[in-house]
Each structure stands twice: as structure tokens, then as C-alpha cells.
Amino acid sequence: MKVIAGTKYLYIRRERFYFRMRLPKRLGVREVRIAFNTQNLSLALQKLHRYKPYIQQLKQLVITSKSLDTSEIKPTLMKIKDAMLKQLSVNDIDAVIAELEQGYSNGAHAINVLGQTSLLGDDNKFKDELSYIAQATDNETRTIRLQEVIGGLSEADKWPFMEALSSMAKVLVGLSGDVDESGVNELARQLLLSKGFDANTSTLAxxxxxxxxxxSSKVKHELLQTIFEGDATAERQLQQLLSSNVTSPVSDTPPVKPKSTKxxxxxxxxxxxxxxxxxxxxSEKMQKSYERMHIVWLALxxxxxxxxxxxxxxxxxIDRCFELPRMNISPYNKMSWKERLNVDVPDEHLQSPKSVEQYHKWLMGIFSYAKRDTIAYITTSPCYIKRNFKARIRGIFNDSELLRLLNSAKNENTPWKKWIIYLGIYTGARRGELVQLRKNDVKHDEATNRYYLLITDDHESQNLKTSNSKRIIPIHNALVDAGFIEYVEGCEDRVFAALNNVEVVTGWMPRHMASLNIAPxxxxxxxxxxxxxxxxxxTKCMSAPEVNINLLQQVVGHEISSFGITSNYTHKVTNIKNLIPIIDAFEV
Known part of the structure; x- marks a missing residue:
């Protein structure tokens, strides 16, 4: 594999061009290599130019990799590579074909008008040129040869040549029968490459x-024949058929917005x-600061x-950033980004509003760049939101709001949305503790005839904030009455199998609150x-009469307060009967 002179990342091997960027060993991947699937240097250079933003991302990843957790590097690297390859999805197909079909009719009429020259006999001066083009085995080579031929013609010969080329096209349409399967496969591959997609022939898409x-090719063939034969009625019917291939039938559902090209x-x-x-x-310091913000953005x-x-x-x-921990204090300064995003942070350890405001200013800068008249990716910036970047305190819900949340949960059809609300209200457990619950973590105590949750990190992928987080929480009777135990019995392993990330809950909750008219x-x-x-x-448990603070701390997983020597005897009570009064004191 040899580098192309004058370029840094363009290589050639066996007459095919590749993008290749070597990476430091610490990234776990020695290089990023992508086949351009072309023998044309001009096309390869065009594709390389489109990769400039991704090359910058790869460079930035190399810079920041020293401060990143190794488990975060490879997914980020693969995400950049996938973006470079531009994976084809089934949803992209109609748009790709529609664009191809738009020129069928106009092209056919142009061929019909120009293609009046006889290709028989020895008087056709372009036989050699036409034969050279026709012998190409793929569209790319055919296009290159056509450009070569036209480039070598005099101005006086170009128009007669186009007439001869059109006449040849008309003859080929008349001679061709069924659509060749291998030809369609090659057409599909070339079409995807021209649109910047990864032409992986083994995918369902x-x-x-x-x-x-x-x-589409069969309809095109029939359309060409009707135009060449002058059958206007058949032509109109086939044009309508082509339109129907990309026009959704009228229905009650709203039309799908066109896919963004930005x-x-x-x-x-x-x-x-x-x-x-x-x-x-x-400065390098600010570059690192920007990249930290970018990592958080991609994670959330x-x-x-x-x-x-x-x-x-x-x-x-921005609201989620208010819940992030300060990065310069223990234990958060030793955590990976994944751990920081999942940890339950006490109010005194939260990021300062001033730090959150820096995220907002960072976003405003990026979207302002996108809005520049010389860039014009967007016409308006979405960053103009009302947020108070002064000291923020976490609030609570009042009884009316809790009832609205519970009533919505009763009527919720999506299981995780229903039970995450019930459990959040009646257990006081952290969102991460609930998301990682296993079926075996829901247990029954024979002595008290009560069910309880075992909050633990015994199972794979379970993590707890501190040693105090490992605890038991009696299940409130309201949860049992609502059918939670029956729901758990129907689970295979994880209670919330549909949730693989706590951020799903974090992102959904504000939307759900807004739908219930509960202010943020x-x-x-x-x-x-x-x-x-x-x-x-x-807050509600502490307001209950004669509450035992020590027992409440055990239910919610807080560090036990010190009350002198007596705390040595009350610390970490595991008998469920002592904790049941705390749960039963909670009322909505």
C-alpha cells in the first residue's frame, strides 16, 4: 500500500484507492482504513475531502485519549468510522431510487431526439469510440471512458458524437430483454458509492x-421503449407508476419529514x-475543556x-448538566465518564451553575458557527433558552403532582415507564439502582409476609455508589396492590429488560412531566x-411522626449518622421488620 504523493491519508493498493490513518497503540486499534472502491484518482480525492471533519475528530480523539477511560475510546472510534462509512438503512432506499428515477423521462426524450443516426455501415466515424465505451464493465469505468472520449473530440465532433451515442442507446434498449441481476447489483453498488454510502452487499438494506x-429498471426499460415508439398513453401510465413508487398513499398519518441532508x-x-x-x-487547555464537554454531549x-x-x-x-458532579473532587475525579454520568450526586457535590453555563456557551458557539452566512447549515439557533445559571437546589414534588404521576402510571402501556414511576415514588431508590434490578432481587420474607427489594451489585453489570447503597427496601403495599409482583414474575432476568441505560429514564422524565403539566x-x-x-x-418520610432517622438512612442507602456509642448497635439493621414502619409511613 503506497501513499499518493501530495496527500497524507490517501493510499493505493492493486489500483484501488483507500483512506488510511495510523493511530497510537494506546487506542487499541492501529489504524482506520476505508476502501474508496474506485480506481479514479479524482473521485478518491473528492471522497477524501468529505472526510476532513472526521479526520479532525480522529485527531482530537488521539489528543484526549490519554485522559479517557480505555473502555470509552473504542466505541467513540467506531462511531466516527461508522459516520465516515455512512451506513445504508432501509429508510434511505426510496430517496436514493427516487432521485435516480427523476431523470428517466427527460433522459429518454433526449436520447430519442438525438438518436436519429444510423449505426449500420462504415459511415459511422465514431465506431471505435462507441465500442471503447460499451466494453466497460461497470458504470464508473464507463463514465471515465465517456469523459475521455468527449475530452478528445473537437468542438465540431461533440454534437454528432452525442447523436451517435444516443442512437446506440436506442439500439441497446431494443435488443435488451430481462434485467440482468448482476448488472443491477453493480448498479446498486455504484449508486451507493456515488451517494457516499458504504456499499456492503451482504446487508439486508x-x-x-x-x-x-x-x-425500477424494468419500468425504466419499458418507459424508454414507449418513448422511442411514440406511445404517449403508455408513457404517461409508466410515469405515473414511477411517481407512485416514491409517493406515499393518502392516509390519516402525518407525512414523514424529508431526511435532513445537513x-x-x-x-x-x-x-x-x-x-x-x-x-x-x-489553547490546549481550552481544547481539552471543549472535548470534555463534547464527551458529555455525546453521552447524553x-x-x-x-x-x-x-x-x-x-x-x-442543560438541565441534565445541573445533575453532574464536580470533576475535581473525590471520588468523581477518579471515575470514568460512564460512572460520573450514572452516579447519584449529593447537592453539595453538584457542578456549580457557572460550570453548567460554560456548557451552554459552548453550544451557543457551535450553533452560531453553523448559522454563519458562509456556512448556512441552520437558519436559527436552538440555544436561546431560558435557564437560571445561579445556585440551583433540587426540589420535590407536591402531593398533587405525585398523584398526577401515579395516575399516569396506572394507565401507562409501556411496562418500564409504569413501574419506574411506581418504584421511584414508593422506594426512594436511585434511578441507576432501579434500572439494574434483577428478578432475583425481588424477594419475600416469610416472617413478616412482606416482599422487599435487595439493592446489590452481585450480578454482572450492577454497580452501587457506596457500600451503604447495598441494602434492603421493603416493598410498599401500594406497589403490591398495583400488580408489581405479578409483573416481576413474568420477567426472565432483568426487571427492566428494555432499559440498557439510565439516561433513557433521565431523558424521558422531563418530557413526561411536561405532558402532565408538571413544571421543571x-x-x-x-x-x-x-x-x-x-x-x-x-422529605415525606422525615415528616412522619416519630420517624427513626437511622432506619430511614438505611432504607435510602445514606451513610448512618453518628449518635454516639448507640450508633454502633443500630448501624446496618438488616431485619426487615424494623424497616417496614419507615415504608408504611410513606403516603401519597
Missing amino acids: FRVLVSKLTT PLFSQVYAEFLALKITKDKL TEDKPIDTYTKQDIGLF TNELDHIRSFHSLRHTFI
Whole structure:
């Protein structure tokens, strides 16, 4: 494999071009290599140019890899590579074929008008040129040869040549019969490569494309014949058939919005960062700060086209940032990013509002770049949201809001949404503890005839915040009455098998609250989120008469307060009968 002179990442091997970027050994992958599937240097250089934002992302990953957890590097690397390959999905197919079919009719009429020249006899001066083009085995080579031929013609010969070429096309249409399967496969592959997709012929999406392209090719062949024969009625019918292939039938469902053609946020961010480094001389310290924010953004928000983000997306991200821990204190400074995002953070350890405001300013800078008149990825920025970047306190829900949440849970058809609300309200457990519950963690105590949750890290992928987090929580009778035990009995292993990430709950809760007309802040401007269910549980239990603080701390997994020598005898009571009064004292 040899590098192409004058380029840094373009290589050639066996007359085929490749993108290749070597990486440090610590990343776990020695290089990123992508086949361009072309022998044309011009096309390869065009594709390499489209990779510029991703090359910048790869460079940035190399810079920040020293400070990242090794488990985070490879997924990030694979995400960048997948974006470079632009994977084909079934949803992309109709748009690809529709664009191809748009020119069928006009092209056929142009061929019909130009193709009046006889190809028989020795008077055709372009026989050699036409034969050279016809012998090409694929569309790319055919296009290259056509460009070569036209480039070598005089101005006077170009028009007669196009007439001869059109006449040859008319003859070939008349001679051809069924659509050649291998030809359609090659057409599909070339079509995908021209659109920047990965042409993996083994995927379901590719096979679906070939099937639809076969149908489209048959209609195209018939359309060409009707135009050449002058059958206007048949032509009109076939044009309507082509239109129906890409037009959805009228229905009560809203039309699907056209897929965005704008670059992903990650690509725009790479362009923005490159500009800041080259034009504004962004310091290494600020580069690292930017990359930390980018990591959090990717962890909490979907990477999608820049013009599809809404104010709600930005607001949810900023609200989630208020729940992040300060990174410069123990134990958070020793955690991976995944652990930091999942940890339950006491109020005194939360990021300062000023730090959260930096995330907002960072986003405003990126979207302002995307809005520039010389860039024009977007026309308006979604970053203009109202947030108070002063000291924020976590708030609780009042009884009316709790009832609204419970009533919605009773009527909820999605199991995890139903039971995550019930458990959040009646156990005070952290969202991460609930998401990782196993069926075996729901147990029954014979002595008290009560069910309880065992919050543990015994199973694979289970993690707890501290040693105090390992505990038992008696199950409230309201949960039993609602059918929670029957639901658990129907589970195979995980109680919430549909939830693989606590961020699903975190992102869903604000939308759910909004649908119930529950404000994200209370009248005291205290922020509310799923974690506020835990605060509400603790607050209501502490308000109950004669509550034992020590036992409450054991139920919620807090460190036991010291009350002198007596605390040595009350610490870590595991007998469920002593904890039941705490749970039963909670009422909505």
C-alpha cells in the first residue's frame, strides 16, 4: 500500500484507492482504513475531502485519549468510522431510487431526439469510440471512458458524437430483454458509492435496494421503449407508476419529514474546533475543556443532523448538566465518564451553575458557527433558552403532582415507564439502582409476609455508589396492590429488560412531566427531575411522626449518622421488620 504523493491519508493498493490513518497503540486499534472502491484518482480525492471533519475528530480523539477511560475510546472510534462509512438503512432506499428515477423521462426524450443516426455501415466515424465505451464493465469505468472520449473530440465532433451515442442507446434498449441481476447489483453498488454510502452487499438494506432497483429498471426499460415508439398513453401510465413508487398513499398519518441532508453535530463540531484552533489560536487547555464537554454531549444526546435539534433538546441537555458532579473532587475525579454520568450526586457535590453555563456557551458557539452566512447549515439557533445559571437546589414534588404521576402510571402501556414511576415514588431508590434490578432481587420474607427489594451489585453489570447503597427496601403495599409482583414474575432476568441505560429514564422524565403539566422547577425555583422522587420520598418520610432517622438512612442507602456509642448497635439493621414502619409511613 503506497501513499499518493501530495496527500497524507490517501493510499493505493492493486489500483484501488483507500483512506488510511495510523493511530497510537494506546487506542487499541492501529489504524482506520476505508476502501474508496474506485480506481479514479479524482473521485478518491473528492471522497477524501468529505472526510476532513472526521479526520479532525480522529485527531482530537488521539489528543484526549490519554485522559479517557480505555473502555470509552473504542466505541467513540467506531462511531466516527461508522459516520465516515455512512451506513445504508432501509429508510434511505426510496430517496436514493427516487432521485435516480427523476431523470428517466427527460433522459429518454433526449436520447430519442438525438438518436436519429444510423449505426449500420462504415459511415459511422465514431465506431471505435462507441465500442471503447460499451466494453466497460461497470458504470464508473464507463463514465471515465465517456469523459475521455468527449475530452478528445473537437468542438465540431461533440454534437454528432452525442447523436451517435444516443442512437446506440436506442439500439441497446431494443435488443435488451430481462434485467440482468448482476448488472443491477453493480448498479446498486455504484449508486451507493456515488451517494457516499458504504456499499456492503451482504446487508439486508442492500438486498432491499437491489430488489427495488430491479423493479425500477424494468419500468425504466419499458418507459424508454414507449418513448422511442411514440406511445404517449403508455408513457404517461409508466410515469405515473414511477411517481407512485416514491409517493406515499393518502392516509390519516402525518407525512414523514424529508431526511435532513445537513452534517451531524459531531461533524459541525469538528469544523468549529478546527476554526477555533487555526483562527483563534485556541489553547490546549481550552481544547481539552471543549472535548470534555463534547464527551458529555455525546453521552447524553443523540448525534444527529445539526438542523434537527430543537430548544427542547438543548434544554434537556442543560438541565441534565445541573445533575453532574464536580470533576475535581473525590471520588468523581477518579471515575470514568460512564460512572460520573450514572452516579447519584449529593447537592453539595453538584457542578456549580457557572460550570453548567460554560456548557451552554459552548453550544451557543457551535450553533452560531453553523448559522454563519458562509456556512448556512441552520437558519436559527436552538440555544436561546431560558435557564437560571445561579445556585440551583433540587426540589420535590407536591402531593398533587405525585398523584398526577401515579395516575399516569396506572394507565401507562409501556411496562418500564409504569413501574419506574411506581418504584421511584414508593422506594426512594436511585434511578441507576432501579434500572439494574434483577428478578432475583425481588424477594419475600416469610416472617413478616412482606416482599422487599435487595439493592446489590452481585450480578454482572450492577454497580452501587457506596457500600451503604447495598441494602434492603421493603416493598410498599401500594406497589403490591398495583400488580408489581405479578409483573416481576413474568420477567426472565432483568426487571427492566428494555432499559440498557439510565439516561433513557433521565431523558424521558422531563418530557413526561411536561405532558402532565408538571413544571421543571417549583415555585421556589428548585429544579425537578426523576431524582426528585428520591428527595420527595426522604422529605415525606422525615415528616412522619416519630420517624427513626437511622432506619430511614438505611432504607435510602445514606451513610448512618453518628449518635454516639448507640450508633454502633443500630448501624446496618438488616431485619426487615424494623424497616417496614419507615415504608408504611410513606403516603401519597
